[in-house]
Each structure stands twice: as C-alpha cells, then as structure tokens.
Amino acid sequence: xxxxxxxxxxxxxxxxxxxxxxxxxxxxxxxxxxxxxxxxxxxxxxxxxxxxxxxxxxxxxxxxxxxxxxxxxxxxxxxxxxxxxxxxxxxxxxxxxxxxxxxxxxxxxxxxx
Amino acid sequence: xxxxxxxxxxxxxxxxxxxxxxxxxxxxxxxxxxxxxxxxxxxxxxxxxxxxxxxxxxxxxxxxxxxxxxxxxxxxxxxxxxxxxxxxxxxxxxxxxxxxxxxxxxxx
Numbered sequence: 116x117x118x119x120x121x122x123x124x125x126x127x128x129x130x131x132x133x134x135x136x137x138x139x140x141x142x143x144x145x146x147x148x149x150x151x152x153x154x155x156x157x158x159x160x161x162x163x164x165x166x167x168x169x170x171x172x173x174x175x176x177x178x179x180x181x182x183x184x185x186x187x188x189x190x191x192x193x194x195x196x197x198x199x200x201x202x203x204x205x206x207x208x209x210x211x212x213x214x215x216x217x218x219x220x221x222x223x224x225x226x227x228x
Numbered sequence: 229x230x231x232x233x234x235x236x237x238x239x240x241x242x243x244x245x246x247x248x249x250x251x252x253x254x255x256x257x258x259x260x261x262x263x264x265x266x267x268x269x270x271x272x273x274x275x276x277x278x279x280x281x282x283x284x285x286x287x288x289x290x291x292x293x294x295x296x297x298x299x300x301x302x303x304x305x306x307x308x309x310x311x312x313x314x315x316x317x318x319x320x321x322x323x324x325x326x327x328x329x330x331x332x333x334x335x336x
Binding site for chain 2: 150156157171213215218219
C-alpha cells in the first residue's frame, strides 16, 4: 500500500539554525499539507499546497517558514531560523481531492535546543 | 481557524463495551466532518468521514452528524484493546481543523 514518507524521523538542532523537513507524497495525490503537533497539544494546520503554489496558510506559517516542491515529487518544509517553540512533530499529508480525507506521513520530530 | 471541541476524556471502557465520543464545532457552514485515530507517538489515521445528517456505519464504527446542533459523534461498538488511542474530530473548509482529541482506553 502506498504511503507518505517523511525524513528525517527526528532532528535535533540549535536555536537559530535552518531546518529542512522532507516528504515524499503518494504519487497520485494533488493536494499537500503540513501540520504540526506540539507535544500534548492538538494537530495544527500550517500550510496547504496545490498546483505548485501555496493555497492557504495559517498565522503560524510566518516568514520563517517556506514550502517547496523542488522536483515534482519531494515536498519540503523549511524553517529558516528555528526557535525553541518550533519544537514539535511535523506531519506531511496529502490527498487526491480537496477534502479532509488525508493520508499522513509518520512525522518528523523537531527538537530545538 | 474553525473551533472544534471534544469531550476531554480520558474515556475508559471495558472490552466489548460501546465507547461514545462527542464533538461540537463552531462554524455552522461546515460541510465535512472526519474522525481520525492517533496512536501514541504516531500520525493521525482517517477512520470515518460523514457529510450528511444522520448515521453512517463502517464496521464497528458509527459516525453521527446533527448539523442543526453542530454536533458530531463517534460510537465504537465491541471495543477492543487495539482501539485504545486518541480520537480526533476534524472539520474542513479546504483544510482540516482538529479538535484536541479524546483519549480512549479499553480495559481487557
């Protein structure tokens, strides 16, 4: 069964460093999303991506964040200058239609020291 | 972001019993409703979606939607220890807005 693959599974970084989280979506998915979940808190929407551009972003997704689909397959989330409060699990998700029927990757745990 | 509220739990049920999970949402215009299951340390997994008022059954799971009351529920019949997880209610307007989740523990 196809799955969404995320790397790295865990990254530890120093505050102020740049981090790139990578996702390989399921091949027939058209809509892509990044969510995050701070430990013990709810899953929060960050950004949605369709047709090679951002379709919607939350207030969390400020200028420190960016997304790209550089080669038509991988989908990346970049945090330019990490803060302590960026420590969370980041989930990539995708779907074939623009509904809430999403397949999530296993997540990338980011720890900012 | 749309507000989604779930009964806080945790909910502990004996094996074989019915687990009942509740969710309310703030935006009367919401059209699509989802239940995701999240095991500890894992990613959310879609288990049910419902778009129309009434009940929708899938195996041991039944989702119930009442748009007039802005209320969605999930029933898990014949609960099994493997059902022990956090259940996330979500609504969408082209992006999912999740509730905080209700943690269910099924006692063997």
